[in-house]
Amino acid sequence: MAEVPFIAIEGPIGIGKTSLAKKLSVHFDFHLLKEIVEENPFLGKFYDDIDEWSFQTEMFFLCNRFKQLEDIETKYLNENKAVIADYHISKNMIFAKRTLQADKFEKYEQIYHILTKDMPVPNMMIYLHAGLDTILERIRNRGRDIEQNIKPSYLAQLAQDYKAYMNEFELLHPNIPVIRINGDEKDFVRHQDDLEDIIEHVNKHLKNATVLK
Template identity: 30%
Template sequence: MSKWLVQHFILGGYTVILMAGMIGTGKTTYAEFLSQQLESEIYYESVVDNPILPDYYKNPKRWAFPLQIYFLNTRFKTIRQARTNPDNVLDRSLYEDLIFAELNFDSGNMTQLEFDTYKDLLETMMNEIDKMPKSRADLLIYLDSDLDTVLERITQRGRSYEQVDKNPELLAYYKTLHGKYKEWIKAYDKTPVLIIESKEYNIFDKQDQDKILSLVNTELKRLHSLEGEPALMNETR
């Protein structure tokens, strides 16, 4: 049994981890790695099979509201499904959803009525989540990164509709989104948080994997010993 699993059982055998961070920071890769170590279920954000996303990048004013409702619905269903398993890792949290809705509203892609409708639905879903068993996650892992690294990774993964070449408006969108995430994580207080600078680690390198596991284990152990209020912890190397 790995040290990670030993620590997991010491902490009571029930662990919920959320990943958060801007596009291109590596949330899915981290989530897959952690779920393997935890021997748990992983729950993915609906991106590759999202029927609206490519159209949104072409015409955000037309598709912003349908896209937000689609994401809100799929993320809520993912959380509800995840509650049926004792351990799980989610590659994106519902808590981030408002970032994108606010950005679309501020950019003029959503009307006031659409934005108000979205927020009302989000509040309803949040209230339902609060009623569920194990409503609060043990830990949200926030992957921080500079914008240049994010853009490089977006280019590397090669989704055509995400590329900024010949699309200055999309580059401006990414810059604004990057700033929104910086503001969001400073104010976030729904769960304990561990901030990891993703540029500093190669998730495919064994030594860095051990370092990442050590960070997560240490923080979970600390939170378990405190059994107190949500905390914000930056990584230490």
């Protein structure tokens, strides 16, 4: 039986994950899973004072993403319905390692592993990355008030953390294709050719995995 497509898009804040997920979900007619961001009541306080509000922020994201993926597995993947998501729950560890103090990270990590041990792993990953200038420009362009106080140094470090995370992901999951897209070179929102190039890459991997009917 063919494996039902479950594609996750990852990358730093503001890189365009949701925009790309929406476009690919329309093209392939896959269910779109969007992460909860602005609904997090701690996020604005977090960007103002990371040390004070990191644990509350990360726990909110973890619990909500767990519930979302649980529902997706039951209602879609188990019913052989393809899904494309603008995140995967494993990203939580990127942020937690960077923002939580050692004692709270230890508690958080224990909860994370309990919740995610049976969660579905995507069978394709799209990794969006770009330089700091591009990331800052895209954050300004989308104009979310809660993101305007993010420190550039935090974004730069986060981009490095994502790079290390994706390299580790490829080592741990050698059979899961990772499509790397340089946001400094491609703008799939403004340029249709860039979007079509990404679609072509995704389609090739879907066919190679014999997941298309």
